[in-house]
Amino acid sequence: MSKVKKKVKVIKIDLDKCNGCRACELICSAYHATPKYSSNNPARARIRLIREPLQDVYLPVYAGEYTAAECMGRDKYVIDGKEYDECAFCRASCPSRDAFKEPDSGLPLKCDMCEDEEEPLCVKWCINDALTYEEREEEVEEEAMLEEMETGLKSLIDKYGLENLVDTIARMSQKN
Numbered sequence: 551m552s553k554v555k556k557k558v559k560v561i562k563i564d565l566d567k568c569n570g571c572r573a574c575e576l577i578c579s580a581y582h583a584t585p586k587y588s589s590n591n592p593a594r595a596r597i598r599l600i601r602e603p604l605q606d607v608y609l610p611v612y613a614g615e616y617t618a619a620e621c622m623g624r625d626k627y628v629i630d631g632k633e634y635d636e637c638a639f640c641r642a643s644c645p646s647r648d649a650f651k652e653p654d655s656g657l658p659l660k661c662d663m664c665e666d667e668e669e670p671l672c673v674k675w676c677i678n679d680a681l682t683y684e685e686r687e688e689e690v691e692e693e694a695m696l697e698e699m700e701t702g703l704k705s706l707i708d709k710y711g712l713e714n715l716v717d718t719i720a721r722m723s724q725k726n
């Protein structure tokens with residue numbers, strides 16, 4: 551199997567610089583409103599601030615993949631004497647909590663790195679430089695890339711159904 555290049559996008563979080571201002575939540579929810587920038591409800595953001603000012607805890611967490619099954623166990627973290635909620639670091643939209651769910655429809659939300667924007671907007675709007683964007687290229691086995699594609703397709707099928715997906719692909723290829 552040959553190697554192919556894959557672009558990896560990373561947002562680095564520096565917790566020491568975050569002051570919990572929540573500008574990242576605001577801009578993310580505004581960018582993803584329909585139409586764009588028509589509203590700013592942080593419940594629609596793909597980034598969520600865990601704020602516990604009395605403990606001096608400000609922790610941005612990005613929305614990751616949806617999972618249909620909730621965890622059987624939980625982890626508890628104590629860092630520098632501060633105790634974090636059992637699900638604090640989890641990025642998944644899952645059945646056991648409301649985080650990362652579209653408030654009206656309940657559909658899972660996932661960070662898309664602001665699609666076609668040059669730089670993710672949460673990074674741009676973080677005046678404290680707590681968020682830094684990095685891009686790098688990695689060489690991966692073509693097989694691994696195909697597996698990733700299969701996983702993506704499977705989640706689309708789970709979400710929209712095979713027939714809808716096939717119809718959409720047929721429509722797209724007619725346009726080309």
Ligand code: SF4
Pocket residue numbers: 567568569570571572573574575599608610675676677678679680681
């Ligand atoms: S914009 Fe930056 S400083 Fe403000 S809450 Fe988000 S990550 Fe923290």
Ligand code: SF4
Pocket residue numbers: 577578579581595596597612660661662663664665670671672673
């Ligand atoms: S990268 Fe874009 S989509 Fe992801 S959390 Fe930041 S603003 Fe939201």
